[in-house]
Amino acid sequence: MSSDPVNNSTTAPQPDPLNSLEFDLSALRRKYREERDRRLREDGENQFIHTTGEFSRFKDFDPYAKRMPRDRLTIETEILILGGGFAGLSVAGRLIEAGFHDIRLVDNAGDFGGTWYWNRYPGAQCDIDAYCYLPLLEETGYMPREKYSFAPEIQAHARRIAGHYGLYEKAIFHTSVTAMNWDEDHLVWNVTTDRGDDVRARCIVCGSGPGTTPKLPGIPGIDAFQGHSFHTSRWDFDYTGGDNQGNLFKLADKRVAVIGTGASAIQIVPHVGRHAKHLYVFQRTPSALNPRGNVPTDPDWAGSLAPGWQRTRQRNFNDVVAGLPFDVDLVNDGWTDMFRTLQNSLLAGNAAVVGQTPEQLALLSEIVDARKQNTVRDRIDAIVKDPQTAEALKPWYRTFCKRPCFNDEYLPTFNRPNVTLVDTSGRPGIERITSGGITANGVEYPVDCIIFATGFEFSSDYRHRMPFAVNGRGGRSLFDLWANGRRTLHGHSTHGVPNWFFIGNSQVGLSVNYTSMLDDQARLIGYILTQMRERGARVVEATADGEANWVAEIRDKAAGASLFLEECTPGYFNNEGQVKNARATLTGDSYAPGVNAFNALVSAWIEHGNCEGLAFK
Numbered sequence: 026m027s028s029d030p031v032n033n034s035t036t037a038p039q040p041d042p043l044n045s046l047e048f049d050l051s052a053l054r055r056k057y058r059e060e061r062d063r064r065l066r067e068d069g070e071n072q073f074i075h076t077t078g079e080f081s082r083f084k085d086f087d088p089y090a091k092r093m094p095r096d097r098l099t100i101e102t103e104i105l106i107l108g109g110g111f112a113g114l115s116v117a118g119r120l121i122e123a124g125f126h127d128i129r130l131v132d133n134a135g136d137f138g139g140t141w142y143w144n145r146y147p148g149a150q151c152d153i154d155a156y157c158y159l160p161l162l163e164e165t166g167y168m169p170r171e172k173y174s175f176a177p178e179i180q181a182h183a184r185r186i187a188g189h190y191g192l193y194e195k196a197i198f199h200t201s202v203t204a205m206n207w208d209e210d211h212l213v214w215n216v217t218t219d220r221g222d223d224v225r226a227r228c229i230v231c232g233s234g235p236g237t238t239p240k241l242p243g244i245p246g247i248d249a250f251q252g253h254s255f256h257t258s259r260w261d262f263d264y265t266g267g268d269n270q271g272n273l274f275k276l277a278d279k280r281v282a283v284i285g286t287g288a289s290a291i292q293i294v295p296h297v298g299r300h301a302k303h304l305y306v307f308q309r310t311p312s313a314l315n316p317r318g319n320v321p322t323d324p325d326w327a328g329s330l331a332p333g334w335q336r337t338r339q340r341n342f343n344d345v346v347a348g349l350p351f352d353v354d355l356v357n358d359g360w361t362d363m364f365r366t367l368q369n370s371l372l373a374g375n376a377a378v379v380g381q382t383p384e385q386l387a388l389l390s391e392i393v394d395a396r397k398q399n400t401v402r403d404r405i406d407a408i409v410k411d412p413q414t415a416e417a418l419k420p421w422y423r424t425f426c427k428r429p430c431f432n433d434e435y436l437p438t439f440n441r442p443n444v445t446l447v448d449t450s451g452r453p454g455i456e457r458i459t460s461g462g463i464t465a466n467g468v469e470y471p472v473d474c475i476i477f478a479t480g481f482e483f484s485s486d487y488r489h490r491m492p493f494a495v496n497g498r499g500g501r502s503l504f505d506l507w508a509n510g511r512r513t514l515h516g517h518s519t520h521g522v523p524n525w526f527f528i529g530n531s532q533v534g535l536s537v538n539y540t541s542m543l544d545d546q547a548r549l550i551g552y553i554l555t556q557m558r559e560r561g562a563r564v565v566e567a568t569a570d571g572e573a574n575w576v577a578e579i580r581d582k583a584a585g586a587s588l589f590l591e592e593c594t595p596g597y598f599n600n601e602g603q604v605k606n607a608r609a610t611l612t613g614d615s616y617a618p619g620v621n622a623f624n625a626l627v628s629a630w631i632e633h634g635n636c637e638g639l640a641f642k
């Protein structure tokens with residue numbers, strides 16, 4: 026036994042975990058670092074092409090509904106909500122429940138659904154437990170058909186929520202907001218749109234997530250390609266045939282390239298591989314594939330659920346993935362198993378960790394993670410027959426460096442004779458797009474069609490993530506106020522930008538189950554607007570101190586995340602490898618203790634009753 030003179034505790038000698046390892050941790054560390062370094066690039070986030078100007082043809086159209094001409098609108102409303110996805114729907118629903126009815130929603134899509142409106146590609150499916158993910162299930166009386174919903178069921182549920190709360194009559198579709206200007210004299214927002222509308226709104230809630238704004242790879246020659254091309258989030262079913270379930274019969278005589286191997290590509294590749302004459306999958310960094318195992322909803326189980334079950338389940342899921350104590354893992358799937366394995370091994374009370382130093386705990390965490398990723402790599406060897414292809418499909422980074430994926434069909438697709446993995450080993454990556462194909466590793470691959478599975482504006486400059494102007498008090502741009510990183514109170518309000526609320530993934534407690542997190546924020550905004558009403562205020566705004574304190578809290582708690590992210594291979598989780606860049610990273614800009622801790626903090630803030638950090642006038 027040794028005693029710690031600082032905290033007067035006694036610690037038992039711990040066996041050195043390195044002595045009993047079945048793999049070479051030093052070699053693995055070296056491999057992770059080499060793979061990361063090969064992918065690091067000076068231009069980071071700037072490597073991507075935004076879908077503006079000549080590239081707006083990849084975004085500014087609606088393949089699913091005709092954009093009809095209409096007259097200009099002149100509207101006065103109490104609350105304008107940007108976005109008809111699950112953020113906007115949750116805010117609208119919670120506000121209506123709180124007694125606010127003078128609401129309008131605006132979206133550039135042709136219907137509700139947000140990211141699920143646009144992402145209808147073959148195989149599009151949510152890999153989060155549907156009983157947690159689909160919001161407002163009890164309110165709308167709906168039970169998902171299976172544990173992991175496909176896109177059509179998710180879109181239909183978005184429409185169900187809209188119908189339930191009477192939101193269709195409040196919606197303005199196929200309309201993009203271009204600018205919001207705060208009018209200090211009249212204490213309203215003047216909003217302009219691409220339809221020439223004139224909207225005056227007392228308050229604005231911005232729920233337009235970045236998952237609807239695609240980005241393209243900065244590959245030389247991308248504008249020279251003479252064949253067909255589109256981004257996954259604007260799937261061209263006229264060209265491919267079929268629908269979300271596949272059956273892409275028009276690809277039978279086509280050579281198709283998919284660029285990108287993230288969560289979208291993982292779901293698409295099995296369908297394209299099944300139907301294309303030949304499929305080339307251009308990979309820069311492999312995703313980590315875990316088993317899926319979808320099952321239909323058990324009607325007996327569904328019938329046994331007591332009122333309040335969805336919130337209980339969502340909280341339980343968040344507890345498990347945040348490494349908080351829980352009695353039973355209600356969701357019990359690949360996500361929760363992953364977090365249980367990686368985090369709960371470090372929970373206080375676990376005999377293996379009692380008395381360990383932070384350094385020993387970090388090492389233990391690294392070992393558990395390496396074992397987890399070893400199973401991911403071993404699974405590839407077991408499924409993919411060609412050893413060279415199997416080797417190229419292996420991810421060499423820690424589990425949460427990139428978004429884990431769950432799919433049972435992706436890996437077997439590489440056993441098909443008509444499917445080729447073109448691995449570019451990180452750098453130099455694809456060399457060039459030519460008029461008739463793609464050149465990589467010195468070889469030109471002629472193709473008829475390129476599908477860009479290259480993601481969204483998740484971590485780019487805010488002006489790209491939020492493609493509209495927001496000018497607050499004194500005409501100051503919100504994006505200038507955020508020039509050195511986002512500044513908010515509790516993620517929703519910024520000093521100098523009155524009556525303007527944000528709902529999303531920044532400076533809040535993050536959840537893997539994004540929609541329950543949005544619903545929690547929707548309730549908070551409902552509370553603040555109710556306070557505004559009860560206090561007879563016309564303006565509510567974050568105070569300078571309230572904002573500064575919250576930003577400091579976020580930065581302080583995120584320090585550990587930044588260290589972790591620096592070791593990671595580049596991606597949108599770590600600002601494409603530029604963690605020290607002034608603009609905060611996705612995970613580095615969240616409230617590190619997680620969504621349930623954030624909600625507890627917000628509950629205590631509400632309980633306190635004085636709305637500290639907000640000024641009402």
Ligand code: NDP
Pocket residue numbers: 150151152153236241242243244257284285286287288289290307308309310311428454455478479480481595596597
């Ligand atoms: P991602 O940003 O995750 O992936 C983009 C892909 O494009 C990466 O593989 C990236 O490689 C690759 N890429 C970028 N530039 C190049 C280039 N120049 N050459 C070759 N490859 C390139 O986008 P996704 O659309 O796949 O997913 C976005 C997010 O959407 C997910 O992370 C997830 O949050 C969400 N989603 C959720 C689903 C769900 O089930 N709930 C399903 C689908 C998506 P590299 O890694 O090397 O940068």
